Amino acid sequence: MPPRLHCPGPLAEGVALALPAGAARHVQVLRLQPGDPVVLFDGRSGEWIATVARMGRSDVHVTVGTHRPVEREAGREVHLALGMPANDRMDWLVEKAAELGVASIQPLLTDRTVVRLAGDRAARRQEHWQAIAIAACEQCGGNRVPAVHPPLPFAQWTPPATMLRCVLSLDSAATPLLQFAAGEESPVLLLSGPEGGLTEREEAEARAAHFAPVTLGPRVLRAETAPLAALAALALSARG
Known part of the structure; x- marks a missing residue:
């Protein structure tokens, strides 16, 4: 081949x-x-x-x-914003998210983010992650390479206005993700925290910005696992 x-x-x-x-x-x-x-x-x-x-x-x-004219893209457009996990877990997350058909990735520096990036170092990491996304699409057959945006502090991030917004939450009252997204055709913007999750203040700010709290179930998933599980669930649900 x-x-x-x-x-x-x-x-x-x-x-x-x-x-x-x-x-x-x-x-x-x-x-x-x-x-x-x-x-x-x-x-x-x-x-x-x-x-x-x-x-x-x-x-x-x-x-x-x-x-x-072959296309192998996900059935639903999903954009991911996440508090960056530590060490090489972000590399792995970018690779797998690209394989699952994510539309874009916005790395965020949250209160509990271990890795702190700025200036040239942030630019080099963005370039590195973009190369990982390209390699993943080359391998998996995807034709649309997700954009990996420059890392931003959570407080400076302005979410796109035209997307269906949700935040992964441990709140017992959170809506199951697929129930929240059922019947919707708008692109989904999924916000996920780093190790330890978003702080109460950050989650409150997300809700004030019209992010609905959603859950994947009773298990507590790792920072690099939760967004991938959500991407897979949304992709499969869109394909029936």
């Missing part, structure tokens, strides 16, 4: 182009040769069959062939 590579195009049949650095390295690691096929996607629609045209020392050129 030819490797899938993200190429931010736009792509069109007959176009000759140089692959982005990451995709070129992938081709070189696989030791592909001129004439070998690859599959390209640009995040707009479908995917393209292409052929390696030339291998340079650090660059790879391809010729774009036919378009395949």
Whole structure:
């Protein structure tokens, strides 16, 4: 099976182009040769069959062939905002969220967030997470790469206004997630806390901003597990 590579195009049949650095390295690691096929996607629609045209020392050129209008996106558009988990758990979360078809990811610095990022360090982490999201889409067949936004302090974050908003909560009165989302077609904005969850103040602020408290059930899930469980549940429910 030819490797899938993200190429931010736009792509069109007959176009000759140089692959982005990451995709070129992938081709070189696989030791592909001129004439070998690859599959390209640009995040707009479908995917393209292409052929390696030339291998340079650090660059790879391809010729774009036919378009395949295949889509493997989630049945429901879900955007994720989360208090960043510590260590490499954020890397794992970004990868799995991209595989599950998340539309975008907004990392947040909350009161209980262990990792503190700012300036160049924050920019490098954002670039790193975006590369993970791209690699996950290359692997799983997704054509639409989720945008990983720059990390923001919770207090400075302004949620998009046109989405159905919910926050994962341990409140016993919280509405089951699928009951909350049933019958809705609007994009969903899901807010989830870091290790230890959001503080009472942060959750109160979220509710004041029209985030409805929702629950996944009686079990207490880890910070990197809860949003993925919610994404999977929403994706499966949308597909019936």
